[in-house]
Amino acid sequence: MAREITTTGTKKVATIMKEFNAHFPYLRLKICPPEAKALVANGGMITGVDKTKSLAAVRTKKGDGEISFTGSRLVGNIEREFETIFGLYVQICYTSKDGKRYYTTGADDKKSLSTLNGEKKNEGCKEGEWD
Numbered sequence: 001m002a003r004e005i006t007t008t009g010t011k012k013v014a015t016i017m018k019e020f021n022a023h024f025p026y027l028r029l030k031i032c033p034p035e036a037k038a039l040v041a042n043g044g045m046i047t048g049v050d051k052t053k054s055l056a057a058v059r060t061k062k063g064d065g066e067i068s069f070t071g072s073r074l075v076g077n078i079e080r081e082f083e084t085i086f087g088l089y090v091q092i093c094y095t096s097k098d099g100k101r102y103y104t105t106g107a108d109d110k111k112s113l114s115t116l117n118g119e120k121k122n123e124g125c126k127e128g129e130w131d
Contacts, residue, residue, distance in 0.1 A: 061087025076109030
């Protein structure tokens with residue numbers, strides 16, 4: 001089965017997040033406004049964009065292209081592309097088996113989505129938590 005989803009401006013943010021989790025059930029996609037990047041760098045808490053809105057409604061930049069999520073895509077590339085194309089700060093996240101929520105670290109940036117999803121499955125992370 002091909003593991004690919006694409007982003008389009010008409011898709012609701014919640015739909016993108018759910019589709020991502022359906023293909024990578026041990027990972028979550030957190031889509032945030034651009035100012036969230038500075039908050040994370042300073043140890044602050046971030047809030048995602050309004051999930052009921054379309055991607056076109058929350059994007060801050062109109063770069064060329066779209067983003068496809070496939071198992072071979074690297075975590076770091078997806079995060080960079082969201083910033084370049086849509087002007088949004090994105091983190092790939094997961095929920096540990098004890099329910100704690102984590103963002104991936106720089107060490108995960110060179111891992112593919114399939115590899116990271118498999119690692120989190122083996123660690124016993126929660127499955128099916130998209131939000």
